[in-house]
Amino acid sequence: MTETKEESRIGVFICHCGTNIAGSLSIQEVMDYAKTLDGVVVADEYQYMCSTPGQSKIIDAIKEHNLNGIVVAACSPRLHEPTFRTATQEGGLNKFRFEMANIRDQNSWVHMHDWEGATEKAKDQVLIAVAKARMLEDLQPKSVPVEHSALVLGGGVGGMQAALDLASAGIKTYLIEKAPTVGGRMSQLDKTFPTLDCSQCILTPKMVDVGRHPNIELRTYTEVENVEGYIGNFTITLRKKARGVLDPTEALERGIIGGGCNGCGDCAEVCPVIKPNPFEFGMAPRKAIYIYHPQVMPLQYTVDFDACVKCGLCVEACGEEKRAIDLDMVDTFEKVRVGTCILAIGYDFIPIEQKTEWGYKRFDNVITGLEFERLICASGPTGGKLIRPSDGQIPKKVGFVLCAGSRDNTGGVAKAYCSRFCCMYSLKHAHQIMEKIPGAVPYLFYMDIRSFGKMYEEFYYRIQNEGAKFIRGRVANILEDPTTKNLIVHTEDTLLGRPVAMEMDMVVLAAAIQPKPEAERIRQMFGVSKSQDGWLLEAHPKLNPCGTTTAGIYLAGVCQGPKDIPDTVAQAEGAASAASIPIHTGEVQLEPYFAQCMDEICAGCGMCVPQCPYGALALIDKEGRTVMEVTEAKCKGCGTCGGFCPGGAIKMQHFTSPQICAQIDAFLLKGGEY
């Protein structure tokens, strides 16, 4: 055991946490026990240690008893370690001279009905914490400078809002979008609930703004290839996919003055290749050189090289002056350095055809909510005329299947969670049908109507008042009349207590949503966890909903969990605010838990280097010897290298081998000697 340089003078403070702790174990017994421990000079208790008087007890005791170590037995360090560290510092000690024993989450809450057992366990916890406190050292947090720029991944409404906020706060922001245009899901919607604003109308000003903002570097048709670095100093490699079309700036770089794509569309007119347009879910055609819709940002065509036959007709049509089309273009790479990143990568719909009972893709007149949006949209494939896919007739009775794959624990493609916006958009669809088709009746088959937002319940009231019919029952199955292609919807009217078989002209499925398939690769690159349901995991569901457990990475929008547009925009603004704090502070403090190489012991074998999950280790030459060096800002203090080093040359600060051994000894020997 290493000798301690100074005599240990430890103060132990035990928190009642109201009755959270005091209701399950004997505070008095634990305190009396603490007083008997080696090095403990004072032990005290208080109802709420985190309160101002509780903290004052620590500050006063440090001064009165000349303490050099503090132990608080209370809740989780995740909650109050910062609080008590600050108190330790205010008492005049280095703030890392503090150790916490979690006698609430790990003891009183789990052993609520075992008074004696919990009391004994709390004594052990205090004993172990005191053993460590005797060995604690002064540590200095490390400061690293922060790059004055940010990256936002995803150009939907959330990503655009976050980018605009960051850029308007004076931060250079890279906005990355994998599609040829920004806009995301919202640009596919016809109207928005509950105000019935035209979705494109309220979105295009933002699309134009991100294109024009002097602080936004817009990169469309671009994906993230690689992420390196840490908060304040990320280096991100972008893959700019071959678009086949030059914008005016790129044209100028190639010496084509006044050239580049101006969006005239002459190319698409002559293109002989016709493909289904994925923006319209295949309900409209597009050419191999295309734009999604007239309001795209940037207004620049894109060549679909999977479909292009390289006939060159478009190049000819584009002309010698613009010379915007380059059919030999290849992907290019770009590295950008940013301080913080926001992920706003959005969502997909589940493959609802795999819930075969509803017959999607089997019955012509069963469509999804998003297909409905395109069919009812004036700029959609039918010019806003809602028609049945089977015969082009106007439907009079339209059924809406809510919770189609949501709130469903059967596994497969089904999702246990509520997709959160389907109730509201189905109400909106019902309104649109009654507005556009005189005499049409929408039938909403629902389990619950969740109209939770501002003015949402009022919207539900309005739609019911307009004549929409509500059948409380989850749709069991749908059958098709093979002659008329009408659909028979089966459920129970649970309010009537009767089975239902209703004939509909058309059925719209409010399909559940799920994370994008590429979300997995992206989260691994950025080091973000996922929650049980697959959505990206926030740092704390209530108190840190925009942050992640990786410093410098923030989340916005549905990629963190189902959200409607107002919630997405609100979270985007929150994420932008959180992401701008380190940038505006100019530096971040890192916890000094990094590994340290003891050069005199290190043999320079290099076996630790590939073990490090964060790429923080490297071999260097130092005074004629090869030794390992730690890039402290990259090190997360995981201890992999320290545990692995065959020579014991790596010291994990704040979790040193002597400190951990002292804790183990204390527990096994119960304070006795070897």
Next chain:
Amino acid sequence: MARVKDYGNAELEEKLRDTYFYTTDSNPQFLEDVKKISRTAANMCYQCGTCTGSCPSAPRSSYRIRLFMRKGVLGLEQEALNDPDLWLCTTCYSCTDRCPRDLAPTDVIMAMRNLAFKYDIVPRNFLKTVQLIYTTGHGVPNNDVNRAARVKLGLPADPPTTHSYPEFMPAIQKIIDHYKMKENADRILAEEGQ
């Protein structure tokens, strides 16, 4: 409309009749009629159950006012009007007082009774009440026991109604005749062989 299976046996047909609610079972005009007569937006009912919870009849019978609201919304005319429970409402108006959507379920029930009468669907006791009002001006006319009790309390044997002022009877009969209530009541009871 329930599908006919053609068992060739009316009794079996009825026994094995499917209970599905089909789109064609709905008569949308029924909801419109109910709304017009009751002057309440019956279509706005969201089936919370406050009405049944408030109802003094519900715990003592199979009467569920919520179900009548539901049948009204769905246009299940025959089912609503043929249900004998329709006549169990005491018109206390507790449901109307408490309805969170500010509807008047009591008035919906009254509207349905009104419509039921057009189909001659009225319980016999209600028809007898009509006859009694026509002849006495009272649904429950005074009787000897009651008269004795009134006298014992120091009241006149007959209350100050048509019992004391029979000269008003023709006016009451005129109103009832206008709506052909007595005529219909007599006819229905006669058809029943009464």
